[in-house]
Amino acid sequence: MAGYPHNPQQFLGATGYREQEASHRALARLSQPSLAMDSAYEMGHIRKLQAQHMRMQEKTFTNWINNVFQHDRVSAAEQLADGTHLLRLLELISGEVLPPPSRGRLRVHFLENCSRALAFLRAKVPIPLIGPENIVDGDQTLILGLIWVIILRFQISHISLDRVSLLSAKEALLLWCRWKTACYANVNITDFSHSWSDGLGFSALIHAHRPDLLDYGSLHPERPLHNLNVAFRVAEQELGIAQLLDPEDVATLQPDERSIMTYVSLYYHHFSHLHQGQTGTTGEGCPLLFLPFPTALRLLSSSWD
Structure with missing residues (x-):
């Protein structure tokens, strides 16, 4: 929409900054011997919370993908590995036509499809860190991050209110x-x-x-x-x-x-x-x-x- 600065990286950057600040605070606490036991408990709690959020994201993003597909049942991390579902997801959510995927069942075919999907996305939004091999190998953390970028770019980034500017x-x-x-x-x-x-x-x-x-x-x-x-x-x-x-x-x-x-x-x-x-x-x-x-x-x- 006009008047809205579509920049998902802005939000991702802010999130990363907050996470970095939280990590710095945790490390600062760990550097104080008198707080060592409390810090160990705190870090354990943080790890438990992160695992809980990871499970929640996998469920939510899997349900979101299947809502886009309407009928197909696709796992967020597992069945995206060959790249065919990922390319189809990008077609459906963007409304654009992408080149047909390779239907071969070798790793080289999977890498080719995932490379095409990432090239399509990188033309629209920065995607650091992840490569086609991460998708093919089922790296859950990076795949969930990739799906979040897709959700941000195609479902959330266009949200604005009566052309109010300066709002993410x-x-x-x-x-x-x-x-x-x-x-x-x-x-x-x-x-x-x-x-x-x-x-x-x-x-x-x-x-x-x-x-x-x-x-x-x-x-x-x-x-x-x-x-x-x-x-x-x-x-x-x-x-x-x-x-x-x-x-x-x-x-x-x-x-x-x-x-x-x-x-x-x-x-x-x-x-x-x-x-x-x-x-x-x-x-x-x-x-x-x-x-x-x-x-x-x-x-x-x-x-x-």
């Missing part, structure tokens, strides 16, 4: 969520992690557009699994929004940010394609929804935690 796609999506849920009790969306753990954020997004589909007043923050089950069931069965996550993945202290962003972006694309009359949104009881978006944006930004 992540910021635009977060502000859209805050705008739509601002007047809902017990909802305070400040990130794409713990703000969604109790399920009320998803429920509020649905109710803001289709209040006929669920009774928001019957939901309580003390029942996160129930809330998430209700929201995910309604989203999939009534709205056709694929369930990329399981409630148990989200009802944690710190669910994976990339997985939540991927799933929430499906809500954005679904509701943003509907006309006002189709959503049932009236703004009743929520003055913020009647304000011009620039005014609402200033109010939301000023109240940011």
